[in-house]
Amino acid sequence: MSTNQRAHDLDRQYVFHSWSAQAALDPLVIAGGSGSEVWDFEGNRYLDFSSQLVNVNIGHQHPAVVKAIQDQAATLATVAPAAANLTRGEAAERILARAGEPFSKVFFTNGGADANENAIRMARLHTGRDTVLSTYRSYHGNTGAAIVATGDWRRMPNQYARGHVHFFGPYLYRSEFWASTPEEESARALHHLERVIQSEGPATIAAILLETVPGTAGIMIPPPGYLAGVRALADKYGIVLILDEVMCGFGRTGRWFAFEGYDVVPDLITFAKGVNSGYVPVGGVAISAEIAADFDENVFPGGLTYSGHPLAAASIIGALDAMESEGIVENARRVGAEALAPGLAELQEKHPLIGEVRGEGVFWALELVADRGTREPVAPALIGQLKKELLARGLLPFSADNRIHVVPPCVVTDDEVARALAIYDEAFSAVR
Missing domain, CATH: 3.40.640.10 (Type I PLP-dependent aspartate aminotransferase-like (Major domain))
Known part of the structure; x- marks a missing residue:
């Protein structure tokens, strides 16, 4: 049995998760991390654009x-x-x-x-x-x-x-x-x-x-x-x-x-x-x-x-x-203004699913709608599909209701933002 599988099996057998119906859970295994990335025991790496629960501001393992x-x-x-x-x-x-x-x-x-x-x-x-x-x-x-x-x-x-x-x-x-x-x-x-x-x-x-x-x-x-x-x-x-x-x-x-x-x-x-x-x-x-x-x-x-x-x-x-x-707070401000704000605006222009982009620093939300005119929220199934597409491309997302929150660590780099924006683009293209 692989270490990844053992970690998953122990979790499913013994751990009771918050805010969840337990039977259908299939948690991602995380074995380590550094900066804005995490990985499992098999070496699969993910950009952590959830900051876990929007809390790892300084990045992993500083x-x-x-x-x-x-x-x-x-x-x-x-x-x-x-x-x-x-x-x-x-x-x-x-x-x-x-x-x-x-x-x-x-x-x-x-x-x-x-x-x-x-x-x-x-x-x-x-x-x-x-x-x-x-x-x-x-x-x-x-x-x-x-x-x-x-x-x-x-x-x-x-x-x-x-x-x-x-x-x-x-x-x-x-x-x-x-x-x-x-x-x-x-x-x-x-x-x-x-x-x-x-x-x-x-x-x-x-x-x-x-x-x-x-x-x-x-x-x-x-x-x-x-x-x-x-x-x-x-x-x-x-x-x-x-x-x-x-x-x-x-x-x-x-x-x-x-x-x-x-x-x-x-x-x-x-x-x-x-x-x-x-x-x-x-x-x-x-x-x-x-x-x-x-x-x-x-x-x-x-x-x-x-x-x-x-x-x-x-x-x-x-x-x-x-x-x-290390100027980490200033980095969050600059990345938000110079990389995330324009990059997310471009995504909104390209993908009709994105009804509104809002945020500042490294604290952003994409509100997803079935129709921009009526602003009807997308169905939960689409959010689930989008999360799978993002994970498959190596990005760990944060979702809430009909939204994807873009919330990387404050230490995120311009190159990591560019990688993430490309992944978001591909994932939105896959679900439309």
């Missing part, structure tokens, strides 16, 4: 991050969160240096879902209110409050948390507001949000929780003035603004934080994924000084055994230092 983890493991592999640990403190210092004012503290978690969970808890304690507003097109994680804050179908079997209300965010391609321009979409979406706030009762609302740039929901770039308008509404009604940067943060949009491009500063930032590219599970909340001060004398009623785990903290230091010294 030597600086691997060494940071190895060195920390040799020094101190684990320590309780109540202790002071130099590595943890330096990781927090680096994150806050990127976040800027008014952020003063970091609460570390095990991932993005529990980052959002604890940000919600902080907002409720800070305001003395209960309700959390979030959009229908969103994903915030798979824990109690985070999954109910999520707007897609995954919350429906998991409605166990209290106090969540959803509203429609801007999405001009499929506008809920009969808008015809980005400016109209922004103004009407803000009017809708304010009416939801007023109708729910401002004095009941603790937080507005938004992905700065919604990721799994479709990489919808906020229209002009929208996030600044949300900030103004939050201030008007005394509501905490939480920006979920779990997927869009740390280089993904070509900026350290996505919100830096939208004239907005939140009260709480949630992060995970790109902060260390997933080499060790970690996430966290960057907390404004005002909210952090609430817990100077009052106990914060939350904690995790692995909060600020030293291996995770070391991986953050290794990742952020390498991203800075």
Whole structure:
């Protein structure tokens, strides 16, 4: 039996996969990776234009991050969160240096879902209110409050948390507001949000929780003035603004934080994924000084055994230092503007299946339609066929609903983008 087959068989016999009906699964075996590529035990190589779960921002097996983890493991592999640990403190210092004012503290978690969970808890304690507003097109994680804050179908079997209300965010391609321009979409979406706030009762609302740039929901770039308008509404009604940067943060949009491009500063930032590219599970909340001060004398009623785990903290230091010294965030911005944007626009012009291209940095979505006039989404079977065509040509895709997301690591090169664009072109030609 080949090693590939053994890995596949062990997975199918013993591993229970997330978000899946188990019987029909046929997972791809991945044995190793480097930069923007992964491979199996038989030497089949794939351009990873999924970044796994849009988290391997620094690329696979970056030597600086691997060494940071190895060195920390040799020094101190684990320590309780109540202790002071130099590595943890330096990781927090680096994150806050990127976040800027008014952020003063970091609460570390095990991932993005529990980052959002604890940000919600902080907002409720800070305001003395209960309700959390979030959009229908969103994903915030798979824990109690985070999954109910999520707007897609995954919350429906998991409605166990209290106090969540959803509203429609801007999405001009499929506008809920009969808008015809980005400016109209922004103004009407803000009017809708304010009416939801007023109708729910401002004095009941603790937080507005938004992905700065919604990721799994479709990489919808906020229209002009929208996030600044949300900030103004939050201030008007005394509501905490939480920006979920779990997927869009740390280089993904070509900026350290996505919100830096939208004239907005939140009260709480949630992060995970790109902060260390997933080499060790970690996430966290960057907390404004005002909210952090609430817990100077009052106990914060939350904690995790692995909060600020030293291996995770070391991986953050290794990742952020390498991203800075190697210009990786700048590379993501440049590649997005100079290679991905024009290349994907050419694909759209050539292939009628592509109804809209949207994104920035290394964070793009191709929305696929059966008819450009009606914008009817393509059938799921076509997405499945397209994924097979891409894999057969050596590209690992990321798909969601009727979309293919183009989300390579931030270290992707121009040559790799050119190879990927040629593969996308061939795959679209094969399925039309």
